[in-house]
Amino acid sequence: MISITDFREILKTYIGLDIDTISGKFLENFILERMAKFKMSESSQYINLLNESPDEKQVLINESVVHESWFFRHSGAFTESMQYISKKINENSSSKFRILSIPCSKGEEPYSMAILLAERNIPTNQYELIGVDVSDNSINIARNGVYSKYAFRGDEIDSHMNWFHSSDDNKFKIDKCIKDQVNFKCGNLLDNNFLSTLGMFDIIFCRNVLIYMGDSTRLQVLKNLRHILLTNGLMFVGSSEVVLTTKCGFCSTNKPMSFGLISTNTSPTRLIVNNKNKTKHLSRILDKKINKKFRISTGLPQNSKRVIEKNVIKQKELPKKKIQKIDLSEVEHLANIGQFDAAEEICRNFLNKNPSTAKAYYLLGLIRDAKKDFDNAESYYRKAVYLSPDYQDALLQLAYLYENQGNFQLANNYKTRAKKIKEKSQISK
Numbered sequence: 001m002i003s004i005t006d007f008r009e010i011l012k013t014y015i016g017l018d019i020d021t022i023s024g025k026f027l028e029n030f031i032l033e034r035m036a037k038f039k040m041s042e043s044s045q046y047i048n049l050l051n052e053s054p055d056e057k058q059v060l061i062n063e064s065v066v067h068e069s070w071f072f073r074h075s076g077a078f079t080e081s082m083q084y085i086s087k088k089i090n091e092n093s094s095s096k097f098r099i100l101s102i103p104c105s106k107g108e109e110p111y112s113m114a115i116l117l118a119e120r121n122i123p124t125n126q127y128e129l130i131g132v133d134v135s136d137n138s139i140n141i142a143r144n145g146v147y148s149k150y151a152f153r154g155d156e157i158d159s160h161m162n163w164f165h166s167s168d169d170n171k172f173k174i175d176k177c178i179k180d181q182v183n184f185k186c187g188n189l190l191d192n193n194f195l196s197t198l199g200m201f202d203i204i205f206c207r208n209v210l211i212y213m214g215d216s217t218r219l220q221v222l223k224n225l226r227h228i229l230l231t232n233g234l235m236f237v238g239s240s241e242v243v244l245t246t247k248c249g250f251c252s253t254n255k256p257m258s259f260g261l262i263s264t265n266t267s268p269t270r271l272i273v274n275n276k277n278k279t280k281h282l283s284r285i286l287d288k289k290i291n292k293k294f295r296i297s298t299g300l301p302q303n304s305k306r307v308i309e310k311n312v313i314k315q316k317e318l319p320k321k322k323i324q325k326i327d328l329s330e331v332e333h334l335a336n337i338g339q340f341d342a343a344e345e346i347c348r349n350f351l352n353k354n355p356s357t358a359k360a361y362y363l364l365g366l367i368r369d370a371k372k373d374f375d376n377a378e379s380y381y382r383k384a385v386y387l388s389p390d391y392q393d394a395l396l397q398l399a400y401l402y403e404n405q406g407n408f409q410l411a412n413n414y415k416t417r418a419k420k421i422k423e424k425s426q427i428s429k
């Protein structure tokens, strides 16, 4: 018998993994298999082996990580990278740039960049692309450049398939001219010495790994990466990881669905103030661009919004209750710029601490509505109305939802209810 918790500290120290984010059972079975292979009965024996053998440590690391990746995954990041590169070349046609993909898994991410650069005919001596991952198995696959069909599940891949050569066994080999553009290395995001050997970068992709780490490790990783990102450089994280980054010197580039960040020298308090200004600016753009029905709104009168903004500036002085409002205004901001996963994550964290907040359910409803997940949207709006029966905006959203489903009777009921609440509030003013 082993206890998986014995391995919690080990994996956290090796690669920053928080084992609660993965299937502990799967890991436990793997460790039992390894112990059986070495005829060990106690987990302490296997832990001793891990301490003595770098090869066994690597075997455990390879098995513990989530390798999931695909070509042109969340393509907004690639679009924004190419815009950044075009601008740099326009300013100075001979300027060189360096791009790092860490973690790169089996190479799908850096190869996607290499394909775009080739399609734009950017000379290969003008850029350097490096892919790093802690799993040596993944790095070997990346260097080999042969993929199964699962690597091609992104929407954008179809127009780039001419860079792959299919074989009889349903595998696809990446063209040599793309393969030659990426330099792969095995390395660890926690290893500052290793990172400093890589030099400085214009663009860093660090996507879909922070979610497997605990808070302190995420902060350490972001700090490490900030040191190797050039001033005015771009960094990309995963859709649900943006939130974490504003705490350590990054702010969003506000490009929809890219999850791009720029490094800033301002302190975290200053960053929140910047966000406030951006929210205002974005609201103006969104007023023009987005169909009002799907627009995320706090459902509060204008002057309440101003109160929230004032609170943001004076955050440190405020009692806890008002800081909660700030968290939800961040949800609104992220949702307005299309960062739905990040917005949803903050909302859920908020609800864990404040389970009876009608507004949080209402915002979750709007996020789900925007993602066209109407079943969940309906149940979130209903929860908001259950907690706050006079919640006019939630009632109206339910009315819209039922109207779209053709259930006009129910839609009218909710509209009438919302109207009555509006009239009541006008009389009481």
Ligand SMILES: C[S@@+](CC[C@H](N)C(=O)[O-])C[C@H]1O[C@@H](n2cnc3c(N)ncnc32)[C@H](O)[C@@H]1O
Pocket: 014, 015, 016, 065, 066, 067, 068, 069, 070, 073, 102, 103, 104, 105, 106, 109, 132, 133, 134, 135, 138, 187, 188, 189, 190, 206, 207, 208, 209
């Ligand atoms: C889910 S994949 C993400 C790959 C790619 N960035 C993407 O978004 O598609 C996560 C990768 O992180 C790697 N990884 C985990 N911990 C790491 C660490 N401490 N240093 C470097 N790579 C790590 C894993 O080996 C795995 O390949």
